[in-house]
Amino acid sequence: MKHLLCLAVFVLWAGAAHANPQLAQKYSCTACHTADKKMVGPSWQEVGRRYTGDKGAAAKLAARVKAGGAGVWGPVPMPPNPQIGDADLKTLVQWILTQK
DSSP, X not given: OHHHHHHHHHHHHHHHHHHHHHHHHHTTGGXXXXXXXXXXXXXXXXXXXXXXXXXXXXXXXXXXXXXXXXXXXXXXXXXXXXXXXXXXXXXXXXXXXXXX
8 A cells, every 4th residue: 555655756757847848738838948948038947046945946947937027137128928827826836936
């Protein structure tokens, strides 16, 4: 039984980890961001590193993704993304914050 529980937890964790890049693609985040290189916007690794240890980072990033913003990473503004549902947004932001 213990092995079955461990297997179930691993499958759920692996599925969630795999879903996050898919969500980024679904919402066209990949048009401006990549995992490890600056494109139009910063890489997800740069974002994750910048906000390491910031307890309010998830809320800040979620608000910025929804409303858009400018000036934090350079002169190119990020357009607002109100179409991203709150659950997907939370998943994406949490995943980005783990990228380092």
